[in-house]
Amino acid sequence: MFLRYLILSSLVLNVVIESTAFADSSSHTSQSTHPSCLENYYQGDAPNFINPALSRGTSELCFDGFTVMYSGITRTPLWSAEHLTRDRLERAEHLPRQNNFHEENQLPFDQRATLGDYKGSGFDRGHMSPNGDMGTREQQFNSFSLANIVPQNSYNNQNPWRLLEEATRELVKQEGDAYVITGAAFRGNQIRKIGNVLVPSDIYKVVYFPRRQAAGVYFSPNDASGQVNIISLAELNEKIGLDLFPSLPAQIKQQRINMPLSTKMGIRQGEIHHRETNPLTNEGRNDQVKYYGVSASSQTQAAARGLLTRMWKALWQN
Numbered sequence: 001m002f003l004r005y006l007i008l009s010s011l012v013l014n015v016v017i018e019s020t021a022f023a024d025s026s027s028h029t030s031q032s033t034h035p036s037c038l039e040n041y042y043q044g045d046a047p048n049f050i051n052p053a054l055s056r057g058t059s060e061l062c063f064d065g066f067t068v069m070y071s072g073i074t075r076t077p078l079w080s081a082e083h084l085t086r087d088r089l090e091r092a093e094h095l096p097r098q099n100n101f102h103e104e105n106q107l108p109f110d111q112r113a114t115l116g117d118y119k120g121s122g123f124d125r126g127h128m129s130p131n132g133d134m135g136t137r138e139q140q141f142n143s144f145s146l147a148n149i150v151p152q153n154s155y156n157n158q159n160p161w162r163l164l165e166e167a168t169r170e171l172v173k174q175e176g177d178a179y180v181i182t183g184a185a186f187r188g189n190q191i192r193k194i195g196n197v198l199v200p201s202d203i204y205k206v207v208y209f210p211r212r213q214a215a216g217v218y219f220s221p222n223d224a225s226g227q228v229n230i231i232s233l234a235e236l237n238e239k240i241g242l243d244l245f246p247s248l249p250a251q252i253k254q255q256r257i258n259m260p261l262s263t264k265m266g267i268r269q270g271e272i273h274h275r276e277t278n279p280l281t282n283e284g285r286n287d288q289v290k291y292y293g294v295s296a297s298s299q300t301q302a303a304a305r306g307l308l309t310r311m312w313k314a315l316w317q318n
Contacts, residue, residue, distance in 0.1 A: 037062040040081040042179040042208055043247045047079060051241030054078060061106055061147055065139030066129035068147050070104075072111030074198040076150045079183035079244070080128035084172045091135035092169075098140060101125055104147035113146040117195030126152025126203070128182040130165050150184045151199045155224040161203065163262035164218050164228060168207055171260075179208045184222075185240045204236055206244055207259070213252055215245065216259035232256040 037060060038044040047069070049055040057072035066082045104112050118125050128148050134140040142148070152161070172178045184200035192199040200222050208215040217236050219229045234253040237243050245253070 034060075034062050036064070037067045040067040040083050040179075042210065042245055045245070045247040046081075047181070048243040048246050049241070050237065050243055054241055057111065059107060059111070061104070063139075063142040063145070063148075064136070065134055065142055066148070068128070070107065070111075070147050072107070074184070074186060074200075075111065075113040075117070075196055076184055076198065076200065077128050077148055079181050079242070080148055082129050082133060082180045082182075083177065084133060084169075084180055085177045086173045088135040089133065089169050089173055092132060095135065095137070095140060097131055098137075100141055100144045101149070102145060104145045107147065113149065113197045114195065115146070117197045118146075118149075118151065121151060121194035122154075123151035123194060123199065124154045124157040125149045126157045126161070128184070129180075130182075132165060132169060133180075150203070151194050151197055151222075152203065153223050155226070156203070156220060156222060160220060160226050160228050160261065164205065164259070167260045167262055168205065171207065171209075175209050175211060177210065179210065179245075181206045181244050183240070183242075183244075187239065202239075204240065206233060206236065208245060208248070214255060214257050215248065215252060216257040218259060228261055230256065230259055 038046070041047075046060075046067075054071070058078065059070045059072065061068040061070055066080050068077045068080045070076070071078050101115060103114055125146070126149060127143055128150065129143055131140055131143050134143050168178075168180065172180075182203075182205045185202040185204060186198060187201045191201065203220050203222055205218045206215055207217075215233045217231050217233055219231050219236060219239070221227055231239075232254055233245065233248070234250070235256075237253070
């Protein structure tokens with residue numbers, strides 16, 4: 001039993017990114033070549049593995065609507081990539097949700113997550129590429145594959161994460177298109193397990209607006225704190241051991257863009273155009289903390305200036 005525990009612990013630690021993950025600075029390309037996979041990556045460039053341990057047991061899955069890099073060790077996606085357009089999201093608004101969580105038969109049975117892994121676990125089955133981004137029934141069905149799912153804290157999934165997903169869609173509809181990569185991080189030495197599936201320590205989302213040449217990043221602990229951190233792409237890459245947008249110049253990766261944490265918060269701050277006739281009033285932040293389901297310390301990160309104005313200034317500043 002003790003030997004079995006040591007083997008399991010060693011396996012988990014191999015996929016966890018420690019603070020020393022960058023001792024080896026070599027980079028490994030994920031070698032994406034299928035056209036249906038490449039179209040979801042900016043300029044067709046798939047993320048690179050800076051921490052080579054993460055690439056072990058991985059399989060790239062090309063779905064209609066998104067591309068997944070799946071880990072047979074964590075039995076979750078490491079990331080899920082999408083090219084979102086205004087047209088696709090407008091079609092998604094009129095597509096009623098049909099829950100159809102299912103096991104992914106493209107994967108070997110000894111690597112796939114199962115419905116039984118999640119049953120009674122206390123965790124939500126959290127989409128990486130969300131159902132709300134899917135513009136057709138086929139895309140929607142694909143999004144419910146367990147290859148696109150991670151064990152996500154219920155409060156995180158249903159409150160701050162849901163809100164920032166909505167804010168992302170509104171920004172994409174304003175800008176016309178964006179490349180989005182959403183993924184799971186496994187950091188530290190206290191990684192939990194449900195069935196055969198490892199529970200991420202953190203969830204992240206990167207939204208790259210090609211017309212603005214700016215990338216916004218959300219990074220949230222997978223817990224009930226409601227905390228959402230706004231960081232730069234360079235900071236995220238260092239935390240997770242990946243180079244998510246390898247073709248972007250270092251200047252763009254190092255910019256920290258203050259993304260809105262919800263649509264209503266974005267409207268209040270001028271980041272998202274309000275579609276209704278009555279504008280929202282500027283109320284105190286004390287009410288917003290309870291209303292948005294996002295922690296107070298997260299909300300103080302957002303500046304009062306509009307997102308798109310800040311993005312433009314960040315792009316042209318010296």
